[in-house]
Amino acid sequence: MSELLKVPTMAEFMAQGKTPEVLFWVGSAGSFDDRAKKITKAFVKLLNKANVEFAVLGTEESCTGDIAKRAGNEFLFQMQAVTNIEVLNAYDVKKIVTCDPHSFNCLKNEYPGLGGNYQVMHHTQFIKALLDEGRLSIGDDKFKGKRITFHDPCYLGRANNEYDAPREILKQTKANIVEMKRHKHTALCCGAGGAQMFKEPEKGDMDINVLRTNDALETNPNIIATGCPYCNTMMTDGIKAKEKEADVSVMDIAELIANDQGL
Amino acid sequence: MQYLPNILFAVILLAGIGFFIKNVKKLSRNIKLGRDIDVSDNKSQRWKNMAMIALGQSKMVRRPIAGFLHAIVYVGFIIINIEVLEIIIDGLTGRHRIFSSIGSLYGILIGSFEILALLVFVSVTLFWIRRNVIRLKRFWKSEMTSWPKNDANNILYFEMVLMTLFIVMNATDVHFQDMNSGNVISQFIAPWFSSLPDSTLHIIERGAWWVHIIGILVFLNYLYYSKHLHILLAFPNTYYGKLKPKGQLDNLEAVTKEVKMMMDPNVDPFAAPEEEEAEGDIPAKFGASDVQDLNWLQLLNAYTCTECGRCTSACPANLTGKKLSPRKIMMDTRDRLEEVGKNIDANNGEFKEDGKQLLDDYISREELWACTTCNACVEECPVSIDPLSIILDMRRYLVMEQSAAPVELNNMMTNIENNGAPWPYNQMDRLNWKDE
Numbered sequence: 001m002s003e004l005l006k007v008p009t010m011a012e013f014m015a016q017g018k019t020p021e022v023l024f025w026v027g028s029a030g031s032f033d034d035r036a037k038k039i040t041k042a043f044v045k046l047l048n049k050a051n052v053e054f055a056v057l058g059t060e061e062s063c064t065g066d067i068a069k070r071a072g073n074e075f076l077f078q079m080q081a082v083t084n085i086e087v088l089n090a091y092d093v094k095k096i097v098t099c100d101p102h103s104f105n106c107l108k109n110e111y112p113g114l115g116g117n118y119q120v121m122h123h124t125q126f127i128k129a130l131l132d133e134g135r136l137s138i139g140d141d142k143f144k145g146k147r148i149t150f151h152d153p154c155y156l157g158r159a160n161n162e163y164d165a166p167r168e169i170l171k172q173t174k175a176n177i178v179e180m181k182r183h184k185h186t187a188l189c190c191g192a193g194g195a196q197m198f199k200e201p202e203k204g205d206m207d208i209n210v211l212r213t214n215d216a217l218e219t220n221p222n223i224i225a226t227g228c229p230y231c232n233t234m235m236t237d238g239i240k241a242k243e244k245e246a247d248v249s250v251m252d253i254a255e256l257i258a259n260d261q262g263l
Numbered sequence: 264m265q266y267l268p269n270i271l272f273a274v275i276l277l278a279g280i281g282f283f284i285k286n287v288k289k290l291s292r293n294i295k296l297g298r299d300i301d302v303s304d305n306k307s308q309r310w311k312n313m314a315m316i317a318l319g320q321s322k323m324v325r326r327p328i329a330g331f332l333h334a335i336v337y338v339g340f341i342i343i344n345i346e347v348l349e350i351i352i353d354g355l356t357g358r359h360r361i362f363s364s365i366g367s368l369y370g371i372l373i374g375s376f377e378i379l380a381l382l383v384f385v386s387v388t389l390f391w392i393r394r395n396v397i398r399l400k401r402f403w404k405s406e407m408t409s410w411p412k413n414d415a416n417n418i419l420y421f422e423m424v425l426m427t428l429f430i431v432m433n434a435t436d437v438h439f440q441d442m443n444s445g446n447v448i449s450q451f452i453a454p455w456f457s458s459l460p461d462s463t464l465h466i467i468e469r470g471a472w473w474v475h476i477i478g479i480l481v482f483l484n485y486l487y488y489s490k491h492l493h494i495l496l497a498f499p500n501t502y503y504g505k506l507k508p509k510g511q512l513d514n515l516e517a518v519t520k521e522v523k524m525m526m527d528p529n530v531d532p533f534a535a536p537e538e539e540e541a542e543g544d545i546p547a548k549f550g551a552s553d554v555q556d557l558n559w560l561q562l563l564n565a566y567t568c569t570e571c572g573r574c575t576s577a578c579p580a581n582l583t584g585k586k587l588s589p590r591k592i593m594m595d596t597r598d599r600l601e602e603v604g605k606n607i608d609a610n611n612g613e614f615k616e617d618g619k620q621l622l623d624d625y626i627s628r629e630e631l632w633a634c635t636t637c638n639a640c641v642e643e644c645p646v647s648i649d650p651l652s653i654i655l656d657m658r659r660y661l662v663m664e665q666s667a668a669p670v671e672l673n674n675m676m677t678n679i680e681n682n683g684a685p686w687p688y689n690q691m692d693r694l695n696w697k698d699e
Binding site: 005007009026028030031032033037040041044056058059061062063065067068069070071072073074075076078079080082083105108109110113114154155158159160161185186188189191192193194195196198199200201202203204205206207208211212 | 584636655
């Protein structure tokens with residue numbers, strides 16, 4: 001399988017004197033987290049299939065600093081940002097796509113003030129554009145009639161007002177899209193944001209991901225679709241806590257479409 | 264002697280307005296204790312937001328029942344105030360119903376005021392029932408201690424009494440009832456008083472008139488002490504509200520300066536600081552531990568909060584039993600700011616160290632660390648308050664001034680510093696996934 005993946009780096013492109021169409025920002029989760037790596041690979045398969053000339057920074061990429069910023073460490077954030085911007089600007093990067101809404105928000109909104117100006121897209125926006133341009137098409141009816149509910153990542157939805165791209169992709173799979181009671185601007189957080197992913201929650205009577213999983217299970221779904229590696233982990237853990245792994249799967253939009261394409 | 268009521272009226276009116284102005288000055292002084300922030304950009308969008316969110320109530324109606332009832336009270340409040348204008352002119356000139364000379368339009372005006380007064384009375388009663396009988400959860404959270412609860416009810420009682428006085432005043436006005444125009448509601452109340460002699464009716468009418476206008480002046484001066492201040496501050500607050508995407512948190516400029524210096528190989532590390540920098544260009548501390556460290560917009564936010572609790576009812580941390588409540592963050596900020604303001608008043612305009620601060624004495628660390636920065640509170644607020652920005656500034660203080668982050672977060676940050684990822688993986692392994 002793995003030899004099928006074409007993942008060129010910016011350095012390789014530069015050596016050939018070429019510029020890619022887009023830089024794929026993999027992010028720390030997408031690079032190192034076992035579950036998130038599957039999303040990264042699924043998205044790369046889609047990029048390969050659609051013949052998108054993309055590149056990654058590879059070992060030249062470093063954490064965006066987003067988590068540090070939200071934990072209150074503005075120094076560390078800006079150190080990371082300035083370092084990354086130096087690399088990105090050296091490669092004259094214009095357009096970035098990422099599977100992580102936190103990187104998306106940070107690169108798009110918080111890097112410009114520090115000298116990093118790029119057109120930044122979330123992978124659901126990018127996949128939707130590929131579908132619109134006919135570079136990718138959903139033919140297989142693999143998900144036809146399946147009940148799919150979409151969990152809005154906070155940093156894609158409320159933070160950046162993107163509610164439609166993921167839903168429009170799902171619509172094209174002919175799946176039966178069922179909305180949770182709390183969705184779009186009222187969607188409940190999965191519980192991982194604001195650096196919560198990296199610490200134990202404060203004392204309470206429930207974990208946030210379990211409450212959100214309850215929301216999702218109320219819709220009686222076959223699949224919970226997400227667009228964020230952290231949401232994916234939280235919802236997967238929630239499903240396990242509810243012992244529903246056999247009935248409900250948690251999939252990223254990229255995985256759904258890659259699956260549909262038989263990739 | 265015949266001018267005595269006019270003089271009395273003028274004195275009461277001036278005292279009411281004068282006291283109000285004094286409080287507005289105090290309010291403005293307190294808000295200006297905050298750091299400066301530039302919000303001079305994009306004026307057209309700001310006016311639009313104010314028109315839509317404050318004037319147009321666009322966010323209130325997201326919760327349809329409360330939104331609808333609130334719209335009635337709001338419209339009633341604004342329209343019925345035209346009547347207050349007449350009362351003031353009458354009171355100062357000694358005339359009676361000076362606007363009645365405009366003819367049939369007067370009947371239409373007063374008639375619509377009466378209908379609105381009844382609708383306001385009914386809406387306010389329903390609000391009272393939601394709070395005290397149905398006991399909607401968000402009105403009974405732990406930060407809703409006795410004063411916030413009483414304050415909310417006081418406002419409702421005020422409104423009930425003022426609306427009743429308005430109708431009674433009209434119902435006992437023999438001349439007005441004889442005109443039989445505009446007494447849409449009061450004509451049904453008038454018969455309750457019909458057995459009384461005209462002189463008694465006149466006394467009741469005058470009594471209702473005086474208590475009504477004095478009540479309005481008292482209410483005006485109650486605002487400063489109450490969550491009801493939102494009827495005024497909602498307008499500037501929505502005007503100055505955040506225009507950037509909600510996910511965008513400000514980059515601390517003072518940090519940018521230091522980071523750029525650290526990254527610049529041409530900087531002489533032993534150089535003496537430039538003159539203007541030495542003057543205190545760099546803030547005394549990073550982040551916020553007390554209200555003076557916040558910016559004035561955050562302080563305006565605190566005074567604007569009407570404690571409706573929509574933020575808290577949407578907060579994932581609060582919904583799962585954590586201590587954090589975005590409403591409490593705003594209430595605490597206002598309470599501490601008031602305390603600082605009183606301290607300044609008591610010490611001839613200078614703040615005297617009182618050994619207290621916003622952090623720990625009002626807002627606990629446990630609350631601050633429970634936030635997921637999901638922006639649900641910001642999204643919910645009907646008057647564009649941003650509790651998240653205060654939480655973040657306080658986290659910044661904890662991390663950058665005190666190194667007091669939870670230990671797991673310190674580990675995470677050390678990993679980012681050492682190997683560019685929140686986990687202890689080597690940066691050189693970042694592309695390994697490709698071949699796995």
